[in-house]
Every structure is written in structure tokens, then in C-alpha cells.
Amino acid sequence: MPQTGDPSQPQPSAEDSFLDLLVETLDGLDESVRGQFLRQFFRTIAQIDFSDAQSNDYWERILLRRRELAENLGKRVSLKTALVDVLASTNFLRVPILMEYDEFKKLQINAATDALTGLYNRRLFDEYCDKELNRAKRYGHQLAIVILDLHKLKEVNDRHGHLQGDQVLQLAATTLRKTMRASDFAFRIGGDEFALLLPQTDPEQAITLCRRIRSQYEIDIKPLKMEIGVTLDFGVAVHPHDGETKSALMNLADQRLYQLKNSGRGAARVIPLETPAAREVPAQSPTQREVPAPSFTQREIPAPSQPVSTPFVASPVKIPVEAPPTTAETRPAAGQPEARKWERVSLVGTKAYAILTDVNQKTAAVLDLSYGGVALLLENPEDVPSQFHAVLHVPILPPVRVVLRKTNTQRLEGGRARVGCSFVS
Numbered sequence: 001m002p003q004t005g006d007p008s009q010p011q012p013s014a015e016d017s018f019l020d021l022l023v024e025t026l027d028g029l030d031e032s033v034r035g036q037f038l039r040q041f042f043r044t045i046a047q048i049d050f051s052d053a054q055s056n057d058y059w060e061r062i063l064l065r066r067r068e069l070a071e072n073l074g075k076r077v078s079l080k081t082a083l084v085d086v087l088a089s090t091n092f093l094r095v096p097i098l099m100e101y102d103e104f105k106k107l108q109i110n111a112a113t114d115a116l117t118g119l120y121n122r123r124l125f126d127e128y129c130d131k132e133l134n135r136a137k138r139y140g141h142q143l144a145i146v147i148l149d150l151h152k153l154k155e156v157n158d159r160h161g162h163l164q165g166d167q168v169l170q171l172a173a174t175t176l177r178k179t180m181r182a183s184d185f186a187f188r189i190g191g192d193e194f195a196l197l198l199p200q201t202d203p204e205q206a207i208t209l210c211r212r213i214r215s216q217y218e219i220d221i222k223p224l225k226m227e228i229g230v231t232l233d234f235g236v237a238v239h240p241h242d243g244e245t246k247s248a249l250m251n252l253a254d255q256r257l258y259q260l261k262n263s264g265r266g267a268a269r270v271i272p273l274e275t276p277a278a279r280e281v282p283a284q285s286p287t288q289r290e291v292p293a294p295s296f297t298q299r300e301i302p303a304p305s306q307p308v309s310t311p312f313v314a315s316p317v318k319i320p321v322e323a324p325p326t327t328a329e330t331r332p333a334a335g336q337p338e339a340r341k342w343e344r345v346s347l348v349g350t351k352a353y354a355i356l357t358d359v360n361q362k363t364a365a366v367l368d369l370s371y372g373g374v375a376l377l378l379e380n381p382e383d384v385p386s387q388f389h390a391v392l393h394v395p396i397l398p399p400v401r402v403v404l405r406k407t408n409t410q411r412l413e414g415g416r417a418r419v420g421c422s423f424v425s
Contacts, residue, residue, distance in 0.1 A: 019079040022111055023063065025123065031056060045083075048092050062086045114188040116166060117173035125187035125195050129246050132185075132197050136239050143239040144206035145246075146196035147253040148172075148213075151231045151261070153192040159228065168221065168230055175217040175232075180209070182369055182394070183345060194232075203238045210234040233260050344370040350395050358388040366394060373404070373422035381409050381417045387424065
């Protein structure tokens with residue numbers, strides 16, 4: 001398969017990339033499992049009811065035909081082309097439309113996500129990690145890798161059953177989604193293990209986010225009223241300070257995770273990252289972080305969230321309305337403007353937009369996005385109610401339905417206005 005960026009080869013579409021990912025995934029499966037999946041696959045795309053054995057046989061024919069066509073033509077051939085050729089030549093293909101869009105999206109989601117939690121799966125983690133690490137090296141940015149696991153999940157399964165254990169896992173995924181920043185990615189990489197990729201994040205910022213996730217999870221799990229002290233342990237490693245390769249960063253993050261596990265459960269022992277490299281990195285305020293404008297291909301398949309984003313389904317955003325506690329050290333001095341509570345990512349130039357569903361489907365450009373809200377560019381802000389529904393279309397997120405409340409308006413040149421809006425939980 002041609003390498004990404006090869007100018008001599010046309011870039012595959014998202015559908016072709018997904019099918020390539022499907023080929024790789026099926027290659028590693030047991031024959032009986034592969035046959036069961038392919039039986040449903042052929043039924044979905046062409047209404048053909050093969051047996052498991054027939055499904056495996058025709059799949060091999062399709063892969064062989066694809067190789068033959070590529071050798072004869074001297075260029076890449078999509079799997080769809082070989083699939084149509086084989087099925088049509090055997091008179092099985094009677095329906096001109098290969099796959100309904102909704103069914104295709106379901107297959108995309110199944111290939112890219114963990115079924116229980118809805119997070120990206122291990123395969124996508126490996127792919128994203130390589131991509132983000134290459135990006136960090138290319139632009140000289142930092143990249144934090146976080147490994148988390150659920151402390152005492154086995155004890156929950158043994159005492160309360162696996163259904164309760166599944167609920168604990170799903171709750172962890174929910175906590176990650178609502179606590180992470182828009183630029184971050186979350187994955188379930190094992191039974192009780194999760195991973196985060198945090199682009200342009202230094203050690204102090206990564207640890208702060210992990211503390212917030214851990215604290216939020218301990219709040220979220222209280223309604224289950226379990227006597228077992230379930231929590232999220234974490235280990236952090238940051239490129240380039242802690243290593244240049246994925247394996248080095250993963251190993252170090254894993255070591256620090258187990259350092260935390262073995263250090264006791266006290267609040268003073270929460271930070272697993274206390275190395276010279278971490279102390280040498282100067283702390284940056286959120287407003288000092290420069291986040292490049294994201295591209296629309298950032299979360300496609302095989303570069304499909306956190307994930308991701310996922311680009312396949314729209315989902316509501318749940319945002320805590322309470323800000324982090326303000327201490328005497330962080331409280332602004334009298335007469336000084338209050339510091340921003342959330343990091344703000346500029347989206348100017350990215351074609352991000354919002355559809356205001358309460359205002360005759362009016363469209364507004366999204367100027368920036370933060371954990372607490374968004375800023376919109378409006379022609380007539382007085383026409384927009386103080387609280388309204390919208391659908392956000394942002395390159396780093398799937399389409400997201402939100403409820404927004406206007407918080408401030410700043411008039412700009414040309415009669416337009418920048419309207420700051422907060423998320424309503």
C-alpha cells in the first residue's frame with residue numbers, strides 16, 4: 001500500500017481507508033470469528049447470505065483479485081473495486097448500491113471503537129500515537145502519554161459481578177469524555193486500562209488534568225454506593241523529555257503508574273511524575289499554549305477522538321458548570337480582570353461553525369473553543385436569545401449538540417460581534 005503523502009499516488013478516500021483497516025483487522029482474527037463477521041458483512045453490503053466458510057473463501061478471492069489488478073495496472077486498487085469484480089463475476093451481485101450509508105457508518109464505528117465504553121480501541125491508539133508523535137517531532141511540540149487503570153476492578157467483579165464491573169468501566173469512560181479537553185484523545189487499550197494522548201501538553205499540565213479526572217471519577221462513582229475504593233491510577237510520560245519513541249514513553253508511563261499503585265492511596269502521593277525532566281519544564285499558563293489550527297482529517301479513519309473525538313456519531317456534551325476552586329493564590333487582585341477558567345483554542349481559519357437551531361437554523365462562525373464554552377461571530381447578536389440550542393461543527397470534534405448561554409458581547413469592525421457563550425450542563 002502506498003505511503004501517505006506519496007505524490008505519485010492518489011490519496012485514498014475515507015471509505016477506502018476504512019476498508020484497508022478492516023483488511024488488517026480481519027487478518028489477525030481466528031478463522032471462525034472472521035467467518036462470522038464476514039457473513040454479516042456480505043449480507044450488509046450486497047444482501048448475499050453466505051455460510052461462514054463461504055464468506056472466508058470469497059474474502060480470500062477478493063484479496064487475491066485486488067493484488068492481481070494492482071499488479072496489472074501498476075497502481076493501487078481499492079478493495080471496493082476488487083469486491084465488485086469478484087461478486088459480479090459470480091452473479092452474486094444483484095444490487096447496484098454496495099452499502100447503505102448508515103450501515104457503513106456502523107461498521108466504521110465497530111472497527112474503531114471499544115464496544116463497551118464507546119472509546120477508541122487499542123488499534124486506533126497505536127495508530128494515533130504514531131501519528132501524534134511524528135507530528136510532535138516535526139513541529140518541536142510536547143506530547144504527553146497517559147496510562148490509566150481502574151484500581152480494584154477485579155475486586156468489584158468478584159464481589160458484585162461483571163455487570164457492576166462493566167458499569168464501573170463505562171462510568172470511567174464517561175468521566176474521561178466530560179473532563180478532557182477538546183484537543184485530547186481517549187482510548188480503552190485493555191480490560192481495565194485506558195490511555196490518553198495529550199498533544200502540546202507539558203508534564204505539569206498533564207498531571208493537573210489527570211488529577212482532575214481522578215477527582216471527578218471519585219465523585220461520579222459515589223452514587224453506586226460501593227464499599228470498594230475504586231479509583232483511576234495514572235502514569236505520565238512526555239515527549240521529548242522522557243523519550244523519543246512510543247515504546248520508551250509507554251514503558252515509562254507504565255512504570256510511573258505502578259509507582260503510584262505501590263506508593264499508597266494518600267492524596268500526597270497522587271503525582272507519579274516527579275523526575276528531573278519534569279522539574280526542568282517551566283509551567284505555562286493555559287493562555288501561553290499555542291495550539292495550531294486543527295485539520296478536518298485529524299480524526300478520520302484510519303486517522304478517524306477523544307476521539308475519537310469520533311466523526312461518526314453526534315453526541316451531547318456534558319460540561320460541569322462549577323469552576324475549579326479558587327484559592328487565595330489564584331484569586332485575582334482587586335480591580336484586576338478575572339483570569340480565564342478554561343484554556344481557549346483559537347479556531348479562526350479552520351471553517352468551524354455552529355448551526356443555531358433555535359434561530360431559524362442560522363449559521364455562525366466559531367472563533368474559539370474552550371472547556372467552558374465557545375465564542376461565535378454573529379451579524380446581529382440581538383436576534384439570538386440569551387439561551388439557545390446549537391450544533392457545533394468543529395474539525396477536532398464530531399458534530400455536537402449543545403445548549404449555550406450568552407455571557408458577553410464584543411462589537412467588532414464592520415458591525416459584527418464576538419459573542420461569548422458558556423455550555424449549559
